Amino acid sequence: xxxxxxxxxxxxxxxxxxxxxxxxxxxxxxxxxxxxxxxxxxxxxxxxxxxxxxxxxxxxxxxxxxxxxxxxxxxxxxxxxxxxxxxxxxxxxxxxxxxxxxxxxxxxxxxxxxxxxxxxxxxxxxxxxxxxxxxxxxxxxxxxxxxxxxxxxxxxxxxxxxxxxxxxxxxxxxxxxxxxxxxxxxxxxxxxxxxxxxxxxxxxxxxxxxxxxxxxxxxxxxxxxxxxxxxxxxxxxxxxxxxxxxxxxxxxxxxxxxxxxxxxxxxxxxxxxxxxxxxxxxxxxxxxxxxxxxxxxxxxxxxxxxxxxxxxxxxxxxxxxxxxxxxxxxxxxxxxxxxxxxxxxxxxxxxxxxxxxxxxxxxxxxxxxxxxxxxxxxxxxxxxxxxxxxxxxxxxxxxxxxxxxxxxxxxxxxxxxxxxxxxxxxxxxxxxxxxxxxxxxxxxxxxxxxxxxxxxxxxxxxxxxxxxxxxxxxxxxxxxxxxxxxxxxxxxxxxxxxxxxxxxxxxxxxxxxxxxxxxxxxxxxxxxxxxxxxxxxxxxxxxxxxxxxxxxxxxxxxxxxxxxxxxxxxxxxxxxxxxxxxxxxxxxxxxxxxxxxxxxxxxxxxxxxxxxxxxxxxxxxxxxxxxxxxxxxxxxxxxxxxxxxxxxxxxxxxxxxxxxxxxxxxxxxxxxxxxxxxxxxxxxxxxxxxxxxxxxxxxxxxxxxxxxxxxxxxxxxxxxxxxxxxxxxxxxxxxxxxxxxxxxxxxxxxxxxxxxxxxxxxxxxxxxxxxxxxxxxxxxxxxxxxxxxxxxxxxxxxxxxxxxxxxxxxxxxxxxxxxxxxxxxxxxxxxxxxxxxxxxxxxxxxxxxxxxxxxxxxxxxxxxxxxxxxxxxxxx
Numbered sequence: 109x110x111x112x113x114x115x116x117x118x119x120x121x122x123x124x125x126x127x128x129x130x131x132x133x134x135x136x137x138x139x140x141x142x143x144x145x146x147x148x149x150x151x152x153x154x155x156x157x158x159x160x161x162x163x164x165x166x167x168x169x170x171x172x173x174x175x176x177x178x179x180x181x182x183x184x185x186x187x188x189x190x191x192x193x194x195x196x197x198x199x200x201x202x203x204x205x206x207x208x209x210x211x212x213x214x215x216x217x218x219x220x221x222x223x224x225x226x227x228x229x230x231x232x233x234x235x236x237x238x239x240x241x242x243x244x245x246x247x248x249x250x251x252x253x254x255x256x257x258x259x260x261x262x263x264x265x266x267x268x269x270x271x272x273x274x275x276x277x278x279x280x281x282x283x284x285x286x287x288x289x290x291x292x293x294x295x296x297x298x299x300x301x302x303x304x305x306x307x308x309x310x311x312x313x314x315x316x317x318x319x320x321x322x323x324x325x326x327x328x329x330x331x332x333x334x335x336x337x338x339x340x341x342x343x344x345x346x347x348x349x350x351x352x353x354x355x356x357x358x359x360x361x362x363x364x365x366x367x368x369x370x371x372x373x374x375x376x377x378x379x380x381x382x383x384x385x386x387x388x389x390x391x392x393x394x395x396x397x398x399x400x401x402x403x404x405x406x407x408x409x410x411x412x413x414x415x416x417x418x419x420x421x422x423x424x425x426x427x428x429x430x431x432x433x434x435x436x437x438x439x440x441x442x443x444x445x446x447x448x449x450x451x452x453x454x455x456x457x458x459x460x461x462x463x464x465x466x467x468x469x470x471x472x473x474x475x476x477x478x479x480x481x482x483x484x485x486x487x488x489x490x491x492x493x494x495x496x497x498x499x500x501x502x503x504x505x506x507x508x509x510x511x512x513x514x515x516x517x518x519x520x521x522x523x524x525x526x527x528x529x530x531x532x533x534x535x536x537x538x539x540x541x542x543x544x545x546x547x548x549x550x551x552x553x554x555x556x557x558x559x560x561x562x563x564x565x566x567x568x569x570x571x572x573x574x575x576x577x578x579x580x581x582x583x584x585x586x587x588x589x590x591x592x593x594x595x596x597x598x599x600x601x602x603x604x605x606x607x608x609x610x611x612x613x614x615x616x617x618x619x620x621x622x623x624x625x626x627x628x629x630x631x632x633x634x635x636x637x638x639x640x641x642x643x644x645x646x647x648x649x650x651x652x653x654x655x656x657x658x659x660x661x662x663x664x665x666x667x668x669x670x671x672x673x674x675x676x677x678x679x680x681x682x683x684x685x686x687x688x689x690x691x692x693x694x695x696x697x698x699x700x701x702x703x704x705x706x707x708x709x710x711x712x713x714x715x716x717x718x719x720x721x722x723x724x725x726x727x728x729x730x731x732x733x734x735x736x737x738x739x740x741x742x743x744x745x746x747x748x749x750x751x752x753x754x755x756x757x758x759x760x761x762x763x764x765x766x767x768x769x770x771x772x773x774x775x776x777x778x779x780x781x782x783x784x785x786x787x788x789x790x791x792x793x794x795x796x797x798x799x800x801x802x803x804x805x806x807x808x809x810x811x812x813x814x815x816x817x818x819x820x821x822x823x824x825x826x827x828x829x830x831x832x833x834x835x836x837x838x839x840x841x842x843x844x845x846x847x848x849x850x851x852x853x854x855x856x857x858x859x860x861x862x863x864x865x866x867x868x869x870x871x872x873x874x875x876x877x878x879x880x881x882x883x884x885x886x887x888x889x890x891x892x893x894x895x896x897x898x899x900x901x902x903x904x905x906x907x908x909x910x911x912x913x914x915x916x917x918x919x920x921x922x923x924x925x926x927x928x929x930x931x932x933x934x935x936x937x938x939x940x941x942x943x944x945x946x947x948x949x950x951x952x953x954x955x956x957x958x959x960x961x962x963x964x965x966x967x968x969x970x971x972x973x974x975x976x977x978x979x980x981x982x983x984x
Contacts, residue, residue: 115730115797117746117755119777122790124760125471125490126161128152129413129441136398136407143407143415145441159439159488194235194276199292201278203230209280211292223290223297225282232281236313236320238334279320281308287322289337299337303330310351314358317375321361323352329363331375341378345371347387351397355406355420364394364408370418370433381421385432391465405436412465413441414492438492440469446780449767450508452515452529454569456771458493460515460529461780462503468496468517470529470536473788496527498538501548505618509554511569514539516577518549524579526591530570539573540596542589544605551580551619553628576606578642580616580630585609588645607645611638614657620684622663627698629684633657637686639698649701656689660717662735667722671733672750673697673704685735687714693737695749707747709754712740716768720746721775731793736777738765744779744789760787807833814838824862831874836881840891847894857901867898868905872915878902879928886935889942896939899932 132146136156143156151165186206193200199220200212207228211221276292285304288297301322310323319340320332325348331340348366354375355362361373368388372381396409399420408416416435445464452458457474472491501520508515515527524542528535554574559565565572577589587605596603612632621628627648631637637651637658664683671678673695682698693707693714716738723731732748734755739745744758744765763782770777777789810833817826818838823846830839843858852859858867870878878898885895914925 114800115732116793116800117732117734117748118792118796119746119756119758119789120792121760121787122776123473123489123788124161125443125786127442127784128154128161128439129415131413131441134396134398134407134409134415136400136403143439145415147442156439157488159490190230190233192233192235192278195237199235201233201235203233203280205229207282209233209278209290211278221278221290221292221295223278223280223288223295225280225288226284226286228286229283230280231283231307232279232309232311234279234311234313236277236279237315238275238277239315239318277313279311279313281311281322281324283307285324285326287311287332289320301332301337303339303342304328310349310353310363312353314354314375317354317358319354319358319375321352321354321375323349323363325349329361329373329378331361331378343373343378343380350395351408353397353399355399356401360421362397362399362406364397366393368392368394368410370394370397370406370408372421372430372433382430383432408435415439415441438495440471440492442784443469443786444784445763445766445782446784446786447504447766448506449769449778449780449786450506450515451512451769451771451778452508453512453531456512456773458529458531459769459778459786460496460506460508461786462506462517462767464502466497466499466501466503466519466521468503468506468515468527470494470496470531493531494529494534494536496529496536496538498525498541499523504548504550505552507552507554509569509574510556510558513569514554514574516552516554518552518579518581520548522547522549522581524549524552524577524589526573526577528570528573528595537595540592540603542577542579542587542603542605544587544608545579545581545583545585547582549579549581551616551630553578553619553621555621555625556623557625576642578619578621578628580611580619582615584612584614584616584632586611586616586619586630586640586645588642609640609645611640612636617658618660620661620663623666627663629661629663631658631661631686635688637661637684637696639684639701649698651684651686651694651696651701651703653694653703654686654688654690654692656713658686658688659713659715660687661685662717662719665719665722668719668733669722669728671695671704675702675704678704685717685719687717687737689713691739693717693735693747705749705752707737707752707754709745709747709757710737710739710741710743712764714739715764715766718768718770718777720770720777721772736768736770738768738779740764742781742783744768744777746777758787758789761785811835818842823860824866827863827866831870831877834877836884839881840885840894843898844891844894847897857904858898864901864905867901875902875906875910876914876925876928879925879932883928883931883935886932886939889939892935892939896936899936 127147129145130147135144137144141156142162143154145152153162155162186204188202188204190203191201198214200214201209203209207225207230209223209230210219213220274293278290278292280288280290285306285308287301287308289299291298304322304324304326306324306326308322308324313320318334320334321329323329327345327347327349329343329345329349329352333340345363345365349363350365352361352363359375361375363371369385374381391412393411394408395411397406399406404420406418406420408418410416417437418433418435421430443461443463446461447464448462450460452460452470457472459471459473461469461471463469470493472493473489475489499517499519499521503517503519505518506515513529515529516524518524522545526539528537528539554577573591575591577591578586580586585608587608589603590606611630612634614633616630616632618631619628626642628640628642629637630640635654635657638647639649640646641648662685664681666681668681671683678697683704684696684698686694691710691712691714694703695705697704714737718736720734720736722733733750734746735749736744736746742761742763742765746755748755761781761783765779765781767780768777775791778786780786810829814826814829814833817829823842827842830842846859846863849859853861857864882895882899885891
């Protein structure tokens with residue numbers, strides 16, 4: 109069709125899994141399910157139910173919440189290391205490294221109290237209100253003294269003491285192990301609790317039990333009677349305690365610390381209710397915890413910036429002991445560098461992430477089902493589903509088989525592992541470990557060929573592991589491993605490689621297996637790619653041509669049609685794609701191992717290459733065959749394989765893009781970067797094509813409408829349409845006809861009052877566009893008079909402020925407006941100068957004509973003589 113727009117490949121950002129926490133403070137907003145975390149110097153607000161990013165304070169804001177800086181306070185001369193807010197959210201307490209404590213009125217922004225203790229860092233603060241009828245011994249002593257010297261003023265003080273603010277207290281813990289209770293009403297210390305010998309990290313008060321709990325890095329928890337401020341109970345924890353508090357009505361106390369375990373204690377007896385738990389690794393140690401009575405869970409903060417949510421036990425007194433608590437949900441504060449990623453499961457609802465750590469993180473990549481009323485949703489996009497733990501060093505490569513249930517990993521601990529992933533049964537087991545390499549395993553590959561439909565392996569992929577695994581290492585060798593049919597039992601069972609080959613002269617970066625599972629390719633830092641037979645392990649060909657190490661290799665999908673290379677056409681099944689440190693991609697012919705095409709465009713190393721889904725047969729005429737590449741320049745580029753052109757560039761990362769994956773159904777591109785983000789790029793090519801076709805059809809209709817307006821002389825509508833369609837030639841013709849009209853309206857600025865109304869009602873964009881056109885017309889002497897007339901009409905129609913404050917989107921800003929007006933001014937001055945010179949020259953012509961008239965003889969004094977009268981004329 110004539111109105112059909114050319115096909116254009118487009119991708120837009122769909123979802124983004126981004127970091128929300130990199131250490132520091134964590135808070136839970138009462139009642140609104142908003143989790144506040146610190147990310148560098150910013151504060152991130154997240155909906156804890158859905159996992160949705162709400163806003164970034166000090167950064168770009170969302171539409172749902174607009175953070176606004178209300179007040180900046182500088183209360184301390186030394187850094188503030190801890191703060192607390194009272195239950196009414198009207199008071200803020202801040203503690204500094206010099207031991208000073210200040211209490212602020214949040215609404216007013218002024219200091220209400222200043223407390224000074226020893227010059228020791230304040231490590232914990234907690235507001236509380238004493239329960240009715242309770243008072244400390246120190247307070248009772250002060251009352252007795254007041255009775256003995258009672259006066260009118262003292263009576264007024266007693267009335268003040270009975271006011272609602274008399275019970276407000278602030279507990280502070282210091283690095284020296286001291287705990288002080290400050291009376292906000294009397295502005296003094298009412299109790300000094302001297303018992304801990306190290307940092308006090310946990311403080312909480314239970315009004316129903318009238319007990320204060322303190323915990324510190326001296327590995328003890330202490331419960332204090334709030335009436336006498338005497339110790340009720342002291343319990344050794346045998347771990348550095350980082351947080352402690354009361355659950356519910358205070359009958360239960362929780363604590364977390366360096367062992368990475370959540371523990372529950374009976375407040376009255378001090379007995380631990382949880383069964384003995386083995387200490388966890390250092391990265392799983394807890395550095396903090398938060399609990400709110402309105403939420404049935406405790407949030408614990410780990411060293412590795414993971415937030416673990418634990419259920420609060422119920423009916424505690426009916427159980428003699430509680431089983432070791434396990435988190436029902438984990439929230440990764442940051443995924444660190446995303447080194448590799450793959451889709452998992454047959455429905456591609458999960459994703460495996462290699463995140464610069466010893467574990468593989470499995471996250472959900474499906475939207476939650478609507479209608480869930482749970483406080484914390486059981487599923488949401490980006491939710492942490494499981495951890496594959498077993499490697500002893502950083503995992504640097506992974507691969508997934510055809511079913512999505514089997515994951516292979518290679519790590520710096522010189523081993524590869526095969527995992528079986530079964531989220532439906534919450535089963536994530538290490539099936540086998542493959543030792544034998546002398547250095548890091550930098551590449552792993554599983555066969556992608558599907559079993560025959562109807563076979564047992566096809567019907568039950570969980571019970572039938574992949575037949576083999578190919579690994580490549582920094583020791584320059586490749587190995588083929590036969591996968592055992594049963595899971596490996598302990599470390600006694602050793603698996604030997606089917607064969608080992610010295611493959612390259614430098615590190616092996618990538619391995620890929622073709623879809624027939626007969627060949628595999630190995631890419632190395634030695635600038636070559638070798639093609640191997642899987643059965644014999646023999647080299648079938650070598651691809652030479654890259655000038656730097658090769659980082660990625662990918663066989664073409666089985667449905668790839670005939671492709672056009674620089675040297676001619678070649679069968680699509682027999683090609684392979686590579687990406688290199690020389691900033692290029694290359695397409696190779698596997699028949700003669702020659703380079704078919706080189707793709708150039710990245711400004712840094714090409715770290716990953718993938719093929720996008722092949723269009724169906726009926727759409728191949730209009731849709732190109734595409735591949736994508738990720739680079740060290742932080743960009744993802746999509747290429748047309750047949751012509752080598754860059755279709756589009758995707759930019760949403762701030763660091764190297766190490767990983768790429770493609771959804772086999774939706775063609776969604778997933779990119780993982782060193783900036784800890786995973787971006788999901790939605791293929792919007794079809795939507796763009798539909799919109800382009802509709803826009804082209806609409807433009808044809810509008811152009812026909814413009815012709816109709818021009819034909820009938822409807823200048824108002826025609827000029828408006830020409831501005832809208834940005835038709836400079838048509839607009840020029842219309843204005844010339846208006847300016848040169850023989851039936852001009854009297855007192856009209858342009859020549860027709862209808863056109864004056866159009867010129868006086870332009871939007872900012874239309875006004876700027878018209879100024880651009882006037883600038884161009886004003887440079888030509890033939891069209892300058894018309895441009896000057898329209899410019900004059902504009903100047904008369906708008907105040908000066910309209911031009912000076914002209915707001916235009918994109919690059920057309922204030923600077924551009926100034927440049928356009930300057931250009932109009934320069935050529936206008938040139939035209940006026942030319943006209944002045946023309947006027948001056950006209951004076952010379954007029955003078956010359958006058959002189960010629962004075963020299964010419966008068967016709968009245970001349971007598972015309974005919975025939976023989978010439979002598980008479982001459983003598984007379």
